[in-house]
Amino acid sequence: QKEVEQDPGPLSVPEGAIVSLNCTYSNSAFQYFMWYRQYSRKGPELLMYTYSSGNKEDGRFTAQVDKSSKYISLFIRDSQPSDSATYLCAMSEGGTASKLTFGTGTRLQVTL
């Protein structure tokens, strides 16, 4: 079993839709939870960062962490064609050796 599981998609939605992306994980030591967006032939770009459980909102993006269920989500409201990209969840135990453990990524296509 992988430490972080993520549905690879692809996920196709019409412009303006609400998008829900999810990851599950098995390592209870993870404390930092992130969502990265990766456009084709580019490096990952940090979208949302959450420490421990709870919700965080930034514009059209909302990140949720439920540590009791080992489940994290990213919601995108009013999706735009420019949101078309691969979305990677990433997690870390924190501390000095702050490596990130990534999901496989979900490819999102927002159509006109």
Next chain:
Amino acid sequence: EAGVAQSPRYKIIEKRQSVAFWCNPISGHATLYWYQQILGQGPKLLIQFQNNGVVDDSQLPKDRFSAERLKGVDSTLKIQPAKLEDSAVYLCASTWGPLVRGYTFGSGTRLTVV
């Protein structure tokens, strides 16, 4: 603020050849990471440097991969000899400290081994 610079952007080599990648992190960032991203997968950490010391290289295939960070700034990652399964994007990232916040990735070097 300039981003993380990587070169070359693309590289095609034959198996058993050697190859090197270069990374220049954001100025002042003490922590530097090399990740490997195989097509259809998430990035996987190869090595983490804190200044010019290695913090974590547990997933670096040391029989063929090596990395160094001289003077705590630029870093090079080398593969010798390359195998077909090394075909991937090699991403460099940096951050000002050990915290995960502010983790900035470069655009990566796409390696194809034929």
